[in-house]
Structures are given as structure tokens and as C-alpha cells.
Amino acid sequence: MVSTASSAPSSPAVPVALLRAGRPKQWLKNVLVFAAPGAAGVLDQWHELWLTMVTFVAFCCAASATYIWNDLLDVEADRRHPTKRRRPIAAGDLPIPVARLAVVVLPLLAVGLAAVTGRWQTPAVISVYLVLQMLYTLWWKHVAVLDVIAIASGFVLRAAAGAVAVDVPMSRWFVLCVTFGSLFIVVGKRYAELNELGAAAGVRATLEVYSAGYLRILLSVSMGGALISYCVWAFETGTASTSDWPFYELSIVPMLAALFRYLLVLENGEGAAPEEVFAHDRVLQLLGACWLVIYGIAVYSA
Structure with missing residues (x-):
């Protein structure tokens, strides 16, 4: 008697497919949670670092829930897409009932983790993010301009979550820099x-x-806005610093170079998957490391 292979995914493959559906590569975006605490110079304090890490994990759960839900709704369209057809749900690797369960459990887990910070603002920001992504998935992603604003707002909410988790203020120039950079x-x-x-x-x-x-115009506006707001933020922060060295001002150099480099990447036909660009472009990684070192010295040597 000839046995036939089951069309259903094997049990060990389902957790792997669920993890893939949550798009762990996209969790790189959630590093923005560390931006405000890092700029405020509180990440060298264990309690604040712990709260920021919890918020980071909470955002990973929230983001993964929205990715899985989006893939559930777009499964047919994804199967016609040249690369998205390999996503776990579209490819049939992740059973639909398991994906639906994850969409319910992960947001609850995200809000619960955010509540661990002890500040009501943190789960509130996570909840706003989830609602925003729901609106994006159901409607805004089909509306030009609203689609990019909705996604960019998600980045700003990530930065805001880190700030409220450790109770540090965000300057208006910081908010503008994150907003234009996200756009x-x-x-x-x-x-x-x-x-x-x-x-x-x-x-x-x-x-x-x-x-x-049209998109080139938006690129120019958003890049200019990000650069100008970062420069003003760096100069204002540098003026208030007690250090004799202009490290805040010097951090403008790698930031400017990184923006120019990313623009070159876009002109070369890449950038459809930003997380892949940041993971593989060695020049961007070097510029990012240089910026991190210079800015870190500026913050923690004052």
C-alpha cells in the first residue's frame, strides 16, 4: 500500500511558520522605542532599560499581530504578488485557524506587557497603534497619501512609547525628526x-x-524636513550641553551621509524592503555605527 503525504503542515512546522508570519525582520523598526530614552541618557539605569526592553517586546507582539491580520485579509492578493506569495499564510504553511488565534492573543499580550511599565500611557500608545493599523489594513492602505501617513505614524508611536514608558519628554524637534525620517x-x-x-x-x-x-517630490520634502529638524535638534541640545566638545553637532555628519546613502540605494532600484537594506548595506551600517558612537558620547559624557 502506497502512503500519501498529508497536505497539512507538520506540527513542528507550524510554530516556525507562525514566527515567520510575525515577520521578525520587521522588529528592527521597534528599535525606535529606545530612541527617546537613549537621547535622554537614561539607558544606563537598569530600571529604565528594563522598562524600555519590555516596551520593545510589547511592540514586537503588537506589530506581529497586525502583520498576520493583514496577511489574512490579503491572502489572495499576496498569492499574485511576485514575493509576497511566499508568505506563510499565502503559501499554505500556516493554517488559517492558527493565524486567527494569533491575531487575538498577540494584541492582548502586547497591551498586558505594556501595562507592566506601570504607566497607563504605555498601553494607551500600544492601543492607538493597534487601532491605527486596523484602519490602515481595512481602509487607509487603499487611499493614496493616507497609506504613507498611517505607516509613518506607526514609527512615531514607537518613539512615543519609549518616551512614556520611562517618563521622559520628547522635544518638538525630536518628534519632527522622527516624523520626517519615517516619511x-x-x-x-x-x-x-x-x-x-x-x-x-x-x-x-x-x-x-x-x-x-510625485514620489520623488515627497522624498525631497521628507528628507529635507528630517535633516533640518535633526540639525536644529542637535544644535539646541548641544547648546544646552555642559560638554566642551561639539559631539551633538558632529553627529549631523553621519546622519547626513546616511540620508544621502539611502537616497542612492533608492535610485539604484532598491528599498522595497527597508529592513533588508539596513541588514545588508555595509555602508549604512558603518554610518549608523558612527552616528551611534558620536551621539552616545555626546549624551553619556556630559
Whole structure:
């Protein structure tokens, strides 16, 4: 008698598929949770570091829930996409009932973890993020301009979550820098997708509306806004610093170079997956390390 293989995924494969559906590579975005505590110079204190790490994990759970839910709703469209068809749900590696259960459990886990910080603002920010992503998945991702604003807002909420978790203020220039920087990354993603998909751009509704010229204008505006706000923030912070060395001002150099480098990456037809760019572009990694060292010295040597 000839045995036939079951079409259902094997038990050990399901947890792996669930982890893949949660897109752990995207968790890199949640590093923004450390931005405000790091800028405030409190990450050298164990309690604040612990609260920030808990908030980071909470955002990873929340983000993964939104990714899985999005894949559940877009499963048919993903199967027509050149790369998204390999996602666990679209490929049939993750059973639909398991994915639905994860969409219920992960947000509850995220809000519960955020509550551990002891500040009601942290689970509130996580909840706003979840609602925002729900609106994006159901509606805004099909509306040009609203789609990029919704995604960029998610980055700003990540930074805000880190700030409220350890109770440090965010300056208006910090908020503007994160906002314009987020728009730069998100618009760059749309620009790269438009160039990459070409005639197949119809798999994402807004790509049929955007033109390359329009996205280039948005890239210029967002990059300029990010650079100007960062420069003002660096100079203001440097003026208030007690250090004799202009480390805050010097951090502008690697920041400017990183923006220029990323713009070059976009012009070379990459950037549809920003996390892949940051993970593999050695020049960006070097510039990021230089910025981190210079800014770290500025904050923790004062």
C-alpha cells in the first residue's frame, strides 16, 4: 500500500511558520522605542532599560499581530504578488485557524506587557497603534497619501512609547525628526515598489495612483524636513550641553551621509524592503555605527 503525504503542515512546522508570519525582520523598526530614552541618557539605569526592553517586546507582539491580520485579509492578493506569495499564510504553511488565534492573543499580550511599565500611557500608545493599523489594513492602505501617513505614524508611536514608558519628554524637534525620517523611509519604500513591480503595480492599489515624479517630490520634502529638524535638534541640545566638545553637532555628519546613502540605494532600484537594506548595506551600517558612537558620547559624557 502506497502512503500519501498529508497536505497539512507538520506540527513542528507550524510554530516556525507562525514566527515567520510575525515577520521578525520587521522588529528592527521597534528599535525606535529606545530612541527617546537613549537621547535622554537614561539607558544606563537598569530600571529604565528594563522598562524600555519590555516596551520593545510589547511592540514586537503588537506589530506581529497586525502583520498576520493583514496577511489574512490579503491572502489572495499576496498569492499574485511576485514575493509576497511566499508568505506563510499565502503559501499554505500556516493554517488559517492558527493565524486567527494569533491575531487575538498577540494584541492582548502586547497591551498586558505594556501595562507592566506601570504607566497607563504605555498601553494607551500600544492601543492607538493597534487601532491605527486596523484602519490602515481595512481602509487607509487603499487611499493614496493616507497609506504613507498611517505607516509613518506607526514609527512615531514607537518613539512615543519609549518616551512614556520611562517618563521622559520628547522635544518638538525630536518628534519632527522622527516624523520626517519615517516619511522618508515609507515614501522610499513606495518609490522602490513602483520601480520594482512596474506593470504589476496593480497588486497594491495606491501604486496605480502614485507617479515616480510625485514620489520623488515627497522624498525631497521628507528628507529635507528630517535633516533640518535633526540639525536644529542637535544644535539646541548641544547648546544646552555642559560638554566642551561639539559631539551633538558632529553627529549631523553621519546622519547626513546616511540620508544621502539611502537616497542612492533608492535610485539604484532598491528599498522595497527597508529592513533588508539596513541588514545588508555595509555602508549604512558603518554610518549608523558612527552616528551611534558620536551621539552616545555626546549624551553619556556630559
